[in-house]
Amino acid sequence: MTVHNSEIAGIFDKTADLLEIKGENVFRVMAYRNAGRTILGLAKNAADMVGRGEDLTELPGIGKDLAAKIEEIVKTGRLSFLEKLAKQMPEGLSSLLKIQGLGARRVKTLYEKLKIKSIDELKRAAEKSKIRNLPGFGEKIEGNILREIGRVKNSEGNFRVSDAEEIGLPLLEYIRKIEGVKKAIIAGSFRRAKETVRDLDILAACEDSSKAMDSFIKYEDVDKVLSHGKTRSAVILRPSGLQVDLRVVPEESYGAALCYFTGSKAHNIVLRKIAIEKGLKLNEYGVFQAAGRRGGKEKWIAGRAEEDVYKQLGLLYIEPELREDRGEIEASLKGRLPRLVTLEDIRGDLHVHTDLTDGQHTLEEMVDAAKECGYKYVGITEHSKRVTIAHGLDAKAMFRRIKEIDRLNKKLKGVVVLKSIEVDILEDGSLDMEDEALKELDVTVCAIHSKFNLSLKKQTERVSRAMDNPYFNILAHPTGRLIHERDPYEVDMEAVMKAAKERGCIMELNAHPYRLDLNDAHCKLAKETGVKVVISTDAHSIADLGYMRFGIFQARRGWIEPEDAINTRSVEGLKKIVKRK
């Protein structure tokens, strides 16, 4: 049995929920949530750390008690403390907390007065108007609950970042055009470039906030206004069901508000603690010098720009993608922040399909488009024959394609086409193409497209055996997950990275917004293991080449610097680094 980090985090989250509903000390509850978050953000498997006898109390927010609980979960797959709790408070109660407007206190009331312990029971009670008479509830809350139940069931309230971008950018433009709005930006988890977001948080600088608010709620796609205040409003958009919050502040507070509204919450909490240590106060309006001992007013000292806020706290500016309280504050204090990779650093895309297999555009069209992106090289990667549905290439067809690319390269200026392939890794770990063909290529991209459900051990062996082939260069979309559609397959990523390191193989960060595979923690693991990554789009059309930005975002969340990625190099540098001895 391997217990995954997400499972440990899930158990801690559920424990926190139940403790909160029970009315336990809020800081104790927070300790469980923090620990869950720490485990989830870990690059390594906590289970392996336990196996190696590493000291878990070294991890932030994990003390003696929680370390012991992690050990119990790793060894038994269960947490007896949670099971004991669940006897007093049914576990299903934690699902009720997902309903916006229901917190611990109200869930407790629902359970104690009406024995409600599931969303279905909640729905039935609300429909019979039984909720409105409970203490602390009313007609409006009952109505909100019914609406929220519909929302949770329909959308899970979770959007891929590319979908959120598509909905959010037109709204941002609309807000920027409202009279009196000086600037506006989408902040929140979107700005931190998380792969999925629950809502959009838009920040605007404006002197007349109520006017901006009135215009905001009149946006044509607004389905429902959730709240409408002087400085803050929230709406639901149609047809997506995406929630958007708008916060308006005066211009001199824009930086502090941006910091506050970008989060993460955990990052903000640490910033505020640092402020307190320095005798300052940090909120969304600025950094303040605390009031003197003889009273007097606190004094505003910074807040116009984010950079000023960090500076006042004695910190180097921290890029939004790093703001997860995963070591970035310590790195900032020590002057060891990474110089994160940017789109401008990228000199080529190494995973591009054409209409010879399942792409939409011709070889020439894709190469032209890559050149338009400013790239110096592009790797053309057709599927191999195992992917029959895409009419994958056999060796003979591969040789024809090689000749075609040679001819094209003679004509091209400023961009080089790299001869490549997306070759299947078969179940036994062999590659779906003869070595005589593979050795003619500049670089190979190797991928699993079948037998996703092998055991962890078998899948891991399959990949590392494939890497034994001297023509194996890049492992494409290493976990095979499709966000919201398909779970990652079981594979020991630490072992795969080690195998890649030993053999000089490279890990792909697939930039397709449905994949984003490697994830952020894997990127960090690659960096720590000393394995290079390549950020590629897996483009099947010209438009898909634009997905590179999502890959860059994910790489930045994984602390990737230009030298950690291979497609930031010149074509000569690239060829040298993929070459195996």
Place this chain on the structure above:
DNA sequence: GCCGTTTTCGGCCCGACTGTTTTCAGTCG
């Protein structure tokens, strides 16, 4: 439950909005 160049006990981030209340608790970010 965690944590400590003021601490091993007593703290633990800060403000807006709603709805149910008569001054504020609950929730959210």
